[in-house]
Amino acid sequence: MTLLPEQWLKPTPQGLYCIPGDFYIDPVRPVDQALITHGHADHARPGHRHVLATAGTLAIMQARYHDAAGSPQPIEYGESLTIKDVAVTYIPAGHVLGSAQILLEYQGQRIVVSGDYKRRRDPTCTPFMVQVCDVFITEATFGLPVFRHPPDATQIAKLLERLRLEPERSILVGVYALGKCQRLICLLREAGYDETIYLHGAMMSLCELYQNFGIPLGRIQSVAHVAKDDLKGKIILAPPSALHDRWSRRLPDPVAALASGWMTVRQRAKQKLVELPLIISDHADWDELTQTIAEVQAQDIWVTHGREDALVHYATTALGLNSRPLDLHGYENEDD
Numbered sequence: 529m530t531l532l533p534e535q536w537l538k539p540t541p542q543g544l545y546c547i548p549g550d551f552y553i554d555p556v557r558p559v560d561q562a563l564i565t566h567g568h569a570d571h572a573r574p575g576h577r578h579v580l581a582t583a584g585t586l587a588i589m590q591a592r593y594h595d596a597a598g599s600p601q602p603i604e605y606g607e608s609l610t611i612k613d614v615a616v617t618y619i620p621a622g623h624v625l626g627s628a629q630i631l632l633e634y635q636g637q638r639i640v641v642s643g644d645y646k647r648r649r650d651p652t653c654t655p656f657m658v659q660v661c662d663v664f665i666t667e668a669t670f671g672l673p674v675f676r677h678p679p680d681a682t683q684i685a686k687l688l689e690r691l692r693l694e695p696e697r698s699i700l701v702g703v704y705a706l707g708k709c710q711r712l713i714c715l716l717r718e719a720g721y722d723e724t725i726y727l728h729g730a731m732m733s734l735c736e737l738y739q740n741f742g743i744p745l746g747r748i749q750s751v752a753h754v755a756k757d758d759l760k761g762k763i764i765l766a767p768p769s770a771l772h773d774r775w776s777r778r779l780p781d782p783v784a785a786l787a788s789g790w791m792t793v794r795q796r797a798k799q800k801l802v803e804l805p806l807i808i809s810d811h812a813d814w815d816e817l818t819q820t821i822a823e824v825q826a827q828d829i830w831v832t833h834g835r836e837d838a839l840v841h842y843a844t845t846a847l848g849l850n851s852r853p854l855d856l857h858g859y860e861n862e863d864d
């Protein structure tokens with residue numbers, strides 16, 4: 529009798545559960561043994577007894593939750609270990625520092641849980657690696673053909689051009705504190721911008737963590753206690769929620785910008801009163817998703833975490849694969 533993959537890996541209210549290994553992947557509730565793909569809050573929650581993750585992810589959890597886990601266990605990319613009868617290998621996902629896909633091998637079957645991923649270059653993390661497998665569980669945050677993220681350099685050029693055109697104003701860019709913030713800083717540095725970049729206080733500790741992991745960010749400084757006039761013609765990064773709150777009044781006539789894959793949708797930018805939308809995403813766009821599901825050569829594609837239908841349809845009709853949505857709850861995408 530053949531073993532079906534859904535007989536040994538299944539969604540439960542706690543999260544995706546591997547039966548023969550007796551562990552959960554990115555569980556949404558506290559469990560005994562958790563395997564964590566990356567540090568975004570919807571994937572890495574506090575309170576698990578044992579946590580297996582990369583050193584980067586464990587450090588992020590520690591920074592965010594202080595007592596990240598009863599017993600954190602680091603694992604390197606490419607390193608395999610066996611949990612009960614299941615071989616577990618962490619593979620780079622190219623999403624944020626420390627992010628991993630998790631390869632599970634059991635009785636000759638290989639399932640890859642992608643977590644969140646992207647394929648384009650990101651100077652702040654190890655690039656995605658294609659892992660051939662039998663079942664590929666893919667995210668689909670931007671799983672519609674309308675989502676085609678432009679090259680990052682075009683968006684950075686747009687930001688710098690705006691700064692040049694309006695030197696009396698500041699530019700306040702909404703970015704997620706983990707990943708997007710540090711990537712935007714690196715992209716600005718690569719474009720030759722070497723001024724101090726100012727940060728909302730909430731961003732400082734994760735930036736320091738990235739620097740400690742060897743990612744150079746250049747001159748960064750908390751915006752607290754900087755005189756308003758000194759911020760003219762400067763770039764300030766803050767959580768998206770700070771874009772229009774009282775906090776932003778300390779800035780000189782800020783241009784509200786937002787760096788997100790959602791900025792493809794004009795209506796969304798308008799709703800959020802974003803004057804300068806920047807399409808920069810840490811998730812795969814439609815082309816990256818379809819490229820990836822072809823490259824991993826899996827017969828089964830399980831789609832989760834977003835707009836599943838279009839990708840399921842594409843995998844089934846265009847590639848002739850078995851594909852279905854996988855119902856997982858509790859993932860909010862703090863990190864688009």
Ligand SMILES: [Zn+2]
Pocket residue numbers: 566568571623644863
């Ligand atoms: Zn994420």
Ligand SMILES: [Zn+2]
Pocket residue numbers: 568570571644833859860861862
């Ligand atoms: Zn996610």
